[in-house]
Amino acid sequence: MNVAFDQWIPVVDPAGKRELASLSSVLAEGEKYADLAVRPHERVALMRLFLCIAHAALDGPKNYDEWCEVPKKLPGAARKYLEEWKDSFELFHPTKPWLQVAELFGDKTSPVALLDFELATGNNSTLFDHDGLREHRNIEPYRLALNLITFLNFSPGGGSPVAQWKTTKTNQVGNPDAPCLSQSMAHCLLRGKSVAETIYLNLPTYEMLGEAYKRFEITKEDEYEYSHIAFGRPVWEDFPLTPDYGQDGVINASRTYLGRLVPISRWIRFVHDSDRMYCCNGFKYDTYKDGFAAEPTAAVRVVTSKDKKGNELKERRVVKADPTKALWRELTALFVKRTAEGLGGAFAMQNAPYDKEFDFHICAITRDQASMDIALESVFHISPMFQANVANYQEEVQLAERHSRKLGWAIETYRREIDGGWEGRLKGAGASKGELKIKLFSIATIHFWTTVEKNLQLLFSHIDAIGTDDAIPTRDVWRKMLFAAACDAYRVACGQETSRQIKAFAKGLQKLTSTKDEPEDTNETKEEVV
Template sequence: MTEPTEPRFNLVDEPWLPVIDAGGRQTEVSVRDAFRRSGELRRLVGDLPTQAFAHLRLLLAVLHRAVEGPADADHWAEVRDGWDATLARVDAYLDAVHDRFWLRHPTHPFLQVPDLRTAKDEVFGLSRIVCDGPGTSTFMTTRLGDNLETASWPEAARWLVHAHAFDVSGIHSGAVDDPRVSSGKGFGIGTGWAGQIGGVHLHGATLRETLLLNLIAPDEVGLLGGEDDLPAWERAPLGAAPEGWPAEVADVKSLTYRQPTGPVDLYTWPTRRIRLFGDDERCTGVVNAQGDRATPHNRFDVEPMTSWRYSPVQTKARGAHTYMPAKHDPERAFWRGLSALIPGMSEPAGAGLPSRRRSPAVIEWAVYLRRHGLLGAEQIDVQAVGIEYGSNESVYAELVADTLTLPTALLTEDGRPLADVAVLAVDCAEKAVFALGSLAQNVALAAGGASDDDGPRDRASAEAYDALDREFRRWVTSLRPGVEPAERRAVWQRAALGVVQTIARDVIAAAGPAALVGRTSGGQFRDVGIAERWFRKKLREVLPHAFEQAPTTAEQATTTEEVA
């Protein structure tokens, strides 16, 4: 391994960002070319969706700083409509910060500490930052099975950015000059910042549209920002200690971490202290130590790309109303959290308490653009990206990546009745699936199954949600201006009824003679007939409009066309 005596591999100029071009081919572009070609490029990609999410946030930080805003709707429209002038400002900005984007540099390598080392001068394998390295992940990526001993410098750059955003928690290398190190170890400060949230962003037909849709004006959606909201490359070069800390201190507990200043700051938050090793051709090793800690409590004023949930536990512990990021549940489809996406749809957390959920500021921004006549599209794609960690967040467990296409009418005041119908559709579907799960469980108990075996319930519910997922995604796009909300509600409830009834018939058909005879369990007699009657009664309660007079054959054909 050789250390650079002069700068090598500048991310502004060298291709390293994976993208899909207009022809559907995957290629790599530099930061500068990502902007210059943004109108023809379809989207960012990566070895994992989380990698593309981290790269998007980096590009947004560049764009925010280049345009010095936007400040409001007029400024945003100026950025969009005068895109050639915007590109000129981006070029000028990248020229100004060019020296901070050298991946290999003797004094200030990009998002790294040039002299970072352990007391034993250890250098570790790239599995310390590559998401699918042995012992850290079960993900299947293009890297799995390859030799993790080396990586190209473009690949190393991608995993460097990803590590700051999504690295696991737990013990890391103890860096010399980090006052937090004890017995040669850097004890956990949490995952990378993006790993602490349930990532949500808007997606357009091109990279340019995606950048613009997520280019928020902080003041207009209740976020902090301004001149002190700086990315990592405009702050002082990183050292081993957290920013603002001395290398030696008598009592570490007496020091506090700096607070995020705004979205741009969090888009490039340096959760780790990293140093890449290698030669002119390949990256061959890494040191990955603890960096700056950012706690998630009430960060809705600086982080726009997540929903928030009211936390009674944290509220009690902190003595003030507290919201935490609403992380994605790998077992729960994105559409089932619709009420947390649409502004103003969440119920209070309790009597006299604030809303149970807060919508992502990036969705609030879409509402703002729509209100000002700047969002003309009839539909918008909302993407969810996140990671579920396991074992005290020290390993990667599950990846979450989902996209939901929503009619923009749901984001307007005039579209509130349609939004109500959409949110109610999720609620009644979940209640119908619960009834189906109870049917499956009761039939299993009638056949002699164990009362603590949730397998029948879980299998029936999973099958139902899988079928409802396809139905809901088609149906929700039919909620366009001019449609009758009550009619759309009935269409959905009939679709949901059809799904659960089909699965219920399979459950009953497979019940067997023992379930037909029935038995007493927990002091209650159950057989298939009793279970089925309860199920049908429950469906009439939770899907009442599905049992109203069905439309004629011609009406059904029209409905099918609308939903499709």
């Protein structure tokens, strides 16, 4: 199978019909397809592959003027490039299989189903996949290609099978995450009316990359020293010949922009005409925690926290996906341009069309103790009015979160009144005090945020109405809904069956309806939008 010219990429046409397309067709005839028909992590992996090929085919775009010419030049350039490198895109090539190590061997093989996070293999449950009980599982080559590119971007660290490349034998434990999974980061993409427009909107210029895609090192408190990262070449153009980290091929694969877009984070070799493969840990990819630039689709913000003595601590972190926090609450942290200091959102934000509407697509998959956890995905339809009033949106999101914190304050007040041992439990919990409070608040906060998210259109209606006569009325409707949702959640969580409960309920309600904010937690972490 040749992944450049054979069909393997799931897409949908403008009528909503699902079909498979080749890499060549997607890059040269992308206007025929409305969107990709894939899961969130697969979308990110495919987009990185598309962007890598587009950059290599165009040798750019170097600046804004060249970027404007991409829709005209990319189709012909992509066809020519893929034809030139056609031999390097053979999935089962005997000496240079696509994104695989031809000389990889081991004592044992692994099932190719291991590459698909939703199939029952290893630690994955058989709840929705009873075929995992079969001795042999037939996976079509088109699916193998998609699973391979996704696994190389998102495979979790921890334990891994053991294999050997030349004289290097890998370890079974202690392996790092693939670059796109690290810290459960959220990945941001702009979505156009076709796959061709989506690729165009997400393609950064080399000028932009040179300004903001840099390594960094903390030299003093809050002082950073930056160094340039080479653009490099796609990994199939300079595939490492040995596993030695000092060679140019490994440096290109793990420490350059183009090399990292299609990572070799795991060493893999398919055993042709079987459902088995050799698979083990691959090259290490430094992440933002290691001082490398954040991934092109990720976002970075400043996080302020306080230690036990109340001293303020600041550090930079990628914006991560959290199953307990819906992505609309993180929208303003993601919807910003990346600065020369590496702070801000995805590089695609530089291409956002501020004079017309577009879709902002957020994809993520969370990790839990070296395992894949939950895939998250949200699409926000962004209007020019929203872009002009992002600060107002953030203010209303913060208001909703203040209601949530006051709700927790009220519930804790209620608990103290009816449970004389609550304070002792908090002291006994020590560092786990926060987790204990989360359990206490869970019923109410789930009820509150579910109600808010059902009425989220009220917030977007208010943002779109700013500057008109409807701005104040729509704001009042949104804010009244927040208060009513908090009161309703409080009633759901706190009973009023006895006189003691009624008294405690009244005291908690006073906190909830107070104009004062809840007392500040000395260990509270605050995140700044830049």
